[in-house]
């Protein structure tokens with residue numbers, strides 16, 4: 043498709059930009075409400091040494107950018123209107139607004155959607171997918187593209203495991219079926235359980 | 246957009262089909278894992294008198310259609326591949342496969358996605374959006390189109406309220422902001438809490 047071709051070109055341009063500035067960039071994807079913004083809040087809370095910049099994507103509202111701004115972190119909110127995903131051109135414009143310094147961390151929170159963002163390379167260094175234990179184990183089978191194009195899968199809201207019907211090992215097995223090299227972490231972003239593993243991976 | 250125009254025409258054709266057969270049709274939408282299939286399972290469990298037909302939509306897999314089939318209910322699974330929503334043409338084909346009888350109930354479970362399905366009329370009698378208490382209260386503000394184009398909003402997984410940070414009244418207020426005529430029900434599809442209200446609405 044022409045749109046994807048066009049996006050891939052612009053994504054490579056973003057990739058070069060990050061490379062030149064030695065920036066580590068993350069495209070954070072998940073269903074609505076799986077914990078992307080909560081993870082960003084925890085990340086900002088415990089990262090003092092490295093400069094962090096955030097690019098927020100939502101159809102409407104600035105709620106997520108407001109939450110990040112309250113932490114004192116530079117952030118840009120992109121509203122996609124009817125659009126179901128961020129694209130490389132939007133990221134390009136956001137980067138020129140943020141002007142991130144060298145050796146910084148740029149985290150992109152994509153629109154809550156397990157379908158469309160899978161197709162759109164943003165030029166990120168890593169794509170991280172969050173799966174909540176409340177969503178059911180079969181999400182990797184139903185939305186394979188998202189899990190196939192991610193490098194790390196965070197299983198979030200483990201504090202709710204006693205109250206939901208979710209088998210962590212089976213969920214991982216399903217995800218490995220669509221992406222055998224996918225890595226995993228289990229955490230609770232609100233309880234800050236096991237967030238240390240995420241910090242270690244970031245550094 | 247041409248695609249939307251084209252879809253609207255086909256949606257009207259489905260609407261006429263339902264009208265001719267006096268069929269009550271529902272387009273069930275939500276984020277991934279909010280409880281659409283669980284609601285269908287409960288609906289089938291307790292509806293003996295009215296014939297039910299299900300049209301299932303997912304990117305990949307037949308998991309949901311398999312769950313419905315196990316109940317003995319006629320079902321068609323549509324796999325959209327990279328597509329992020331069901332469209333009216335897919336429904337048209339599914340109806341000719343199912344050949345629903347007069348005075349029946351046809352429930353369409355859309356792809357788990359709060360963005361794309363909002364734009365695609367399927368010819369349904371009613372659009373029902375499920376919001377899970379685990380997703381956060383601000384979903385209506387971030388995905389306004391989906392709540393604006395629905396007539397009924399089911400707030401699901403209320404059994405988890407003691408363990409999550411979710412204010413039911415605030416969530417409803419946000420939804421009413423984008424759709425002042427939206428109706429609500431609170432339930433748990435797995436515990437079958439308050440499902441009776443849903444049965445009453447269906448009949």
Ligand SMILES: Nc1nc2c(ncn2[C@@H]2O[C@H](COP(=O)(O)OP(=O)(O)OP(=O)(O)O)[C@@H](O)[C@H]2O)c(=O)[nH]1
Pocket residue numbers: 072073074075076077078079080081106153154198199200201202229230231232233379380381382384387408409410411
């Ligand atoms: N119990 C529990 N709730 C959580 C956890 N992480 C996030 N939540 C809750 O889940 C809801 C959504 O969290 P967010 O961080 O806003 O999720 P999000 O993925 O950014 O949501 P969108 O940007 O709207 O797609 C909020 O009510 C959080 O408090 C967790 O580990 N455990």
Ligand SMILES: Nc1nc2c(ncn2[C@@H]2O[C@H](COP(=O)(O)OP(=O)(O)OP(=O)(O)O)[C@@H](O)[C@H]2O)c(=O)[nH]1
Pocket residue numbers: 176177178179181184205206207208275276277278279280281282283284309356357401402403404405432433434435436
């Ligand atoms: N605690 C609790 N869990 C629920 C409830 N309803 C559904 N679930 C769980 O949520 C998960 C997803 O439920 P489904 O019914 O498959 O959700 P869905 O909307 O059909 O999911 P997709 O079709 O994949 O988008 C399953 O593990 C269910 O057991 C509820 O009321 N309470």
Ligand SMILES: [Mg+2]
Pocket residue numbers: 078079080106151
């Ligand atoms: Mg968010």
Ligand SMILES: [Mg+2]
Pocket residue numbers: 281282283309354
């Ligand atoms: Mg389902």
